[in-house]
Amino acid sequence: MIEVQDLTKRYGDVTAVDGISFTVPPGIVTGFLGPNGAGKSTTMRAILGLDRPTSGTATVNGRSFRDATAPLTELGAMLEAKAVDKGRSARNHLLAVAATIGVGRARVDEILEMVGLADVAKKNAGGFSLGMSQRLGIATALVGNPGVVMLDEPVNGLDPDGILWIRNLLKQLAVEGRTVFVSSHLMSEMELTAEHLIVIGRGRILADVSMEGFIAMSSQHRVIVDSPDASRLRDLLAGPGVTITSPEPSRLEIDGSTAPHVGEVAAAHGIVLHQLADIAPSLEEAFMELTADSVTFHGSISSDGAAA
Amino acid sequence: MSASTAVPSLGSVEGHPTTLLRVLRSEWIKIRTLRSTWITVAAIVLAILLFGVISAMVASGDISPQGGGPGAGRARALGPLATVLAGANLSVLIVAVMGSIAGAREFSTGMIRTSFSAVPKRLPVLWSKLIAFTAVVLPVVAISIVLVFFLGMRILDAGGAATVAWSDDGVARSVLGMAYYVVGLGIIGLAIGFLLRSTAASIGVVIGAVIFLPALASALLPSSWDEVLKYLPSNAATAFTGTNQVGTTLLTPGIGFLVFTAWIVLAVVGAALVLGRRDA
Numbered sequence: 001m002i003e004v005q006d007l008t009k010r011y012g013d014v015t016a017v018d019g020i021s022f023t024v025p026p027g028i029v030t031g032f033l034g035p036n037g038a039g040k041s042t043t044m045r046a047i048l049g050l051d052r053p054t055s056g057t058a059t060v061n062g063r064s065f066r067d068a069t070a071p072l073t074e075l076g077a078m079l080e081a082k083a084v085d086k087g088r089s090a091r092n093h094l095l096a097v098a099a100t101i102g103v104g105r106a107r108v109d110e111i112l113e114m115v116g117l118a119d120v121a122k123k124n125a126g127g128f129s130l131g132m133s134q135r136l137g138i139a140t141a142l143v144g145n146p147g148v149v150m151l152d153e154p155v156n157g158l159d160p161d162g163i164l165w166i167r168n169l170l171k172q173l174a175v176e177g178r179t180v181f182v183s184s185h186l187m188s189e190m191e192l193t194a195e196h197l198i199v200i201g202r203g204r205i206l207a208d209v210s211m212e213g214f215i216a217m218s219s220q221h222r223v224i225v226d227s228p229d230a231s232r233l234r235d236l237l238a239g240p241g242v243t244i245t246s247p248e249p250s251r252l253e254i255d256g257s258t259a260p261h262v263g264e265v266a267a268a269h270g271i272v273l274h275q276l277a278d279i280a281p282s283l284e285e286a287f288m289e290l291t292a293d294s295v296t297f298h299g300s301i302s303s304d305g306a307a308a
Numbered sequence: 309m310s311a312s313t314a315v316p317s318l319g320s321v322e323g324h325p326t327t328l329l330r331v332l333r334s335e336w337i338k339i340r341t342l343r344s345t346w347i348t349v350a351a352i353v354l355a356i357l358l359f360g361v362i363s364a365m366v367a368s369g370d371i372s373p374q375g376g377g378p379g380a381g382r383a384r385a386l387g388p389l390a391t392v393l394a395g396a397n398l399s400v401l402i403v404a405v406m407g408s409i410a411g412a413r414e415f416s417t418g419m420i421r422t423s424f425s426a427v428p429k430r431l432p433v434l435w436s437k438l439i440a441f442t443a444v445v446l447p448v449v450a451i452s453i454v455l456v457f458f459l460g461m462r463i464l465d466a467g468g469a470a471t472v473a474w475s476d477d478g479v480a481r482s483v484l485g486m487a488y489y490v491v492g493l494g495i496i497g498l499a500i501g502f503l504l505r506s507t508a509a510s511i512g513v514v515i516g517a518v519i520f521l522p523a524l525a526s527a528l529l530p531s532s533w534d535e536v537l538k539y540l541p542s543n544a545a546t547a548f549t550g551t552n553q554v555g556t557t558l559l560t561p562g563i564g565f566l567v568f569t570a571w572i573v574l575a576v577v578g579a580a581l582v583l584g585r586r587d588a
Contacts, residue, residue, distance in 0.1 A: 049428040050421055051587040066428040073323035077425050083418035085338070092341035099334035100426045102324035110321075140422060144323045 007056035016042040018203035024181045029174045031194030032183040039203040040183040072101045072144030078137035079152045086126025098143045115139040130157030148179040187284040201291040223254040226275035328432050335436035348406045352399050359395030360456035367391045368467020388471050392460025407494035408510035410441050411501020424588050450487040457483050485548040492572050499575035544568040
């Protein structure tokens, strides 16, 4: 369990994280979404105790991570895949890390096998590709068999095989009852793995909802209909609260109605339909909509008040 | 749990509390598994022994630089102790650089964030790095310096040049003091590496400010400054290594030892204080 309370982090004049609060519960995969610069990594660094919060708290299993007796068994994290010493082999890197909790060779070899690095275990980690570094970072996070797993952009640089592997891994970790907290800017990826979403933009929480709830929040629910008689259908559907646009002569995009309603109206008037579809926005679209403001104003120098 | 998952189980390893001893073990693995550690150790041994022996051979007339130039005379003028410890003076630079790298390396690579994620209290990492570094460097430096003393004196003796004995007044103190100075500067380098978090910057500061600046200052500043300059690390060390810099005002060996030790403590305490407060 990760709990963040009123967390604020400023670097000089820049407020990276602005009074955020949320809880990451065990047993599910929680996605942490936001555009670049939204404050994801800063938040994770504060949870790890790498950055000292300007105010507020971040706790792991009810206490500050700095007070953990066997840190690697409580929280395993990967912030940057390249955070390894380039002059050391993958195996020696893991041996050094695992030694802090009194764990040795057998476990290190087991975890190397698990992440698929057994063949290159004795190679210099400095020569690893981004995908291999990513796997070594995940091995480092998991070597202590931690109850809480926190990964920053874990699918970065992985090939399709690797992405599938991560997806299954995250789900399994959650099934095993662990707390799984994963950041990403790849919405499509989150859609397939996360059950719960925390969306952050410009250092503030924009949404803290289940995946279904997040998609439903979007207003971009619409109906698409293709008909040779589109203009007549358009007149019949027009009404208060309904917006209709027509990207092509034979196509209508309708906001504020539903596919069954459109179908019934068309049938009642004998209008031929070639296609009728309810378009639920993808997570990608819902996310873009939600964070549009925070991205738009990202480059501005204006104060918070002026931007809002 | 379902039998068909593409991911093998995480296993059920049991971790133990993270104690200073376990962090020390971790740092020991780190220093031992870097090839550069052993290359540097070899360079230290080579510098101390080779240059000590060459210097002794020059002084005893076994070899004469540039066809019998002034080298022999100058070497003789330095005194037998300074002659055999010529290589030890060179090793100061190597060990200071090695210490700076040991301190700053992980900050440069980003590894420090992995280390601090495993040991979020951070201080045990600093202590363990200091202990592991000292455990590697101290025996190597001390044994090489003592070895080159006896080897060098034998060469000087065979060549009919003046020698000093281990039991002579202040000789053992100077020889062991030299080892202390070399290792101490390495520790100062390590602490400065933690403070500056950049290998290049820490090497610059340790070599420039700690080793060369005092010599430069004594050369350029009026002698009224000597009262201050003698407290600088390398000048304080010269008081107990007692091998060169004839004519500079120096502290007594005992005070010099205390002052140099105070510099080590200051650097380490500075690193420890900053470590807990800074974002990593």
